[in-house]
Amino acid sequence: MTPYEALYERKCRSPLCWDDKSDEVMLGPKMILEMVEQVQLRKYVSMSDSTHRLEPENVKIDQQFSYVELPKEILDRKVKKTRNGETVLVKVLWFNHNVEEATWEAKTAIKEKYLHLFI
Structure with a gap:
């Protein structure tokens, strides 16, 4: 039994079909496009400057994958x-x-x- 089933007493029903192998469904391009539209993933575009890009910040992470807030x-x-x-x-x-x-x-x-x- 999965943790979800133990907690909610039913199988998980998500668009990605994370349940029994007997219910396995092939994800086609059409289904993936529908899921992307439902989640509203959009490309970032700056309102003032179309060439602006977001760069990830460099955060120093230690061996335990944590960092100190300063x-x-x-x-x-x-x-x-x-x-x-x-x-x-x-x-x-x-x-x-x-x-x-x-x-x-x-x-x-x-x-x-x-x-x-x-x-």
Whole structure:
């Protein structure tokens, strides 16, 4: 029994036919084109520049296939009032991330680990 069957008590029915060999179906070009249309895979085209290409970012990965997030800069600061007092938050921009993905972190925690951002 597959994990899907154990969890949902029925066989998996997907367009790729991931079930018993008895239900095996040959995927023809027509069926593949229909699946691509359903998934809405489109070629990337920049609105402003048609020659623009997206290049993959170089991320240093260690032997366990992980990497360390490092802060690039502090974008903003704010004070959050709580019942017990005030907490200073900083908006941190991380390497390999866009400005939209910046996160609010406690200033004390960031200052302990990354003092060079505050000098």
